[in-house]
Amino acid sequence: MADNPPHVVLEARNVVKTYGHVTALDGVDFELRAGEILAVVGDNGAGKSTLIKTLTGAVHPTSGDILLDGAPVHFKGPLDARHAGIETVYQDLAVAPALDIAANLFLGRELRAPGLLGRLFRRLDKTRMREEARRAMGELKFRLPAIDNPVESLSGGQRQGVAVARAALFARKLVIMDEPTAALGVRETGQVLELIRSIRDRGLPVALISHNMPNVFDIADRIHIMRLGRRAAVVTPKTHSMNDVVAIMTGAATA
């Protein structure tokens, strides 16, 4: 591969978001490149969640531009962003515990049986959904009990794994995650980070908010540092240490 700059999949330019007198985003820029895991870090209230929400259509920016594959987009809501190929994973386990793994993977996007049964009688294609679920989990190398187990029989990490896999299964452009491991223990966090790596290795870029510096340094290709509603710097784990990143976050240093 040549050294020319990699393709930018999702970009924000000079985005401002105010809530009354509060300025949550103060002209922030953002760039997610093809094939990377980009960590978004920053102090509490720095604007990480708000930034991510403007990118997924959950919040409308007061001003500024958002570009997907170089073309400006204006998402009216999260569904718009999803239709454009952007999937989001939330901190809370967004699964239906009594439904099985396959049902959760296809929740809201169920497959209908072919032919008359599907068209007229609206019958679900459970077999195909199970097969596809198995294939997707295999591709992501995420080991789970049988696909027809209810999600409530899984550990917390495996449950979040189901939510992450769902995003990976349906995202066509990129996956965005807001603290996906905040509710998990050490080992379970490891499982989910592993899964995030396989998503990238399958070619989908991932933007991920995290408060956990060791995790960030473990997994990120680049680190976007937020401070006071702006992008303070973008660094890489190779060129900067955790202390450097914390210093930039708190304003004690610049990149």
Place this chain on the structure above:
Amino acid sequence: MNTATVSDAETPRSLKARILGTPSVGPLLVLLGFCVIFALTNPRFLATHNLSIILQQTVIIGVLAIGQTLVILTAGIDLAVGAICVLGTIVAGKLVNLGYDPVLSMGFAILLCTAAGLAAGGLVSGLRLPPFIVTLGILGILTAALRLISEGGAFPVRDPFLAWTGNTMKLGGFVLTYGVLIMFTLYAAVWYLLNQTKWGRHTYAIGNNAEAARLVGIPVRRHLLSVYVLAGLIYGIAAWLALGRIPNADPNAMQSANLDSITAVVIGGTSLFGGRGGLIGTLIGALIVGVLRNGLTLAGIDPLWQDLVTGILVIIAVALDQMSRRKS
């Protein structure tokens, strides 16, 4: 990283786990247990004639419990079940007695019941009011309005079409009413909806975790509305079945229908917290109540014992549900 520790190989669910995971197994055993006891103590219990009477006695609560199941699966509760059904019997009866076409009268009555469901669903999904309060309010309004309309008293409804659901047909050695057949058809149709369609999946998902359902793009409010509308339609059909059993429209009838339908649902293993359970359990639950009433009556035991036993069953069912939730 730590793939070695993530080693739960894809083991298929064991048969035992499957059976224990099927919520209607327990209720089925209870039903069979009662049947065995009653059959052993009274040979008349198993006579085909008696069995078909049990089915006929189960029809109204059985059908009302279908709608109740739908609402409870979404983590709601419906206290207007009986009142909406009575609305159907009174309106149909009044119109027919005024000389209107019986088919149109019944159709209009069922439509009104559906509209009552729409009102309940609209308040629950649109204004996000608790289902308990909304349906309690509708119960009060309807009960008062119906007593006013019918000037307080019951009145006879003599019309062959309205009574048709009480007519019998022979199936093998079995005498069944059309009402019983309609009940089984409704169970089959709604079972299909719940288990084989997207609509059913979404109903369970909303009862399980409404926020997750919203996040994956399920139109939660619209879906809730559709659940209450379907429930209202089912209560309307139950009104027709009720007129087939007793050709009488009584504003004071069905006072125990709320609790009876909730009892059938709960004994059938559906969780009051929503998202777990299903219609097979409810059918079994309704049959348990019917079998108990019939068996105790045959044995010459005071029917009050039936309330006592069902009360105990309800508490056991809810306790089991609570315990299984705490475990997971």
